[in-house]
Amino acid sequence: MAVLQDSLTRRHAADCLIDPEAYRCAELAFGPHLARLAAELGVTTHVIAVWHDIHERITRA
Template sequence: MKVSTTDPEKLAHELGVTIFEHDTGEKGRYYGYGIISLRRGLGYRARRCTLAHELAHYILDHNPRATGWWKERQENAADQWAADLLITPERYRDAENTHGPHSGAIALELGVTTHVINTWRNHYQRKTA
């Protein structure tokens, strides 16, 4: 699916996804049928990355009831999709040129978490190898 924006909030709106908030527990959950819950109080970067990850489950038509290796496979695919949504090779290159290879500084520059940076690095290296 080709998306028209790298802003997960805008993308959720365009797709007609319903987002609600919960108070404790996991950062996010995709319930199926275009329903996502995000933990209340997440910071900007954590909310942005969590929403992108949960949107990936929706876009990739994942089964929210999956378990075991299938769930792990879906989680990895959602991580990769979210990283590709939030980071372009050009923006990553510019941030790395400014900050060197430091994951934390690059993540801050790009408005993502270090988990997303590391996922993007691993995925991008495999795509270009």
């Protein structure tokens, strides 16, 4: 249960911290490089990876 809660918390945080339009603009400007995207958006690479995973799953659905 704690692992599930941690995962949900991380996903919620990533969704709150990253604006989809800002991510899109950063990815167009800098490509898919996690460290560069993280620096541009002011978050960690882990937050970028979590956010990307969430939105990739939504896109596939």
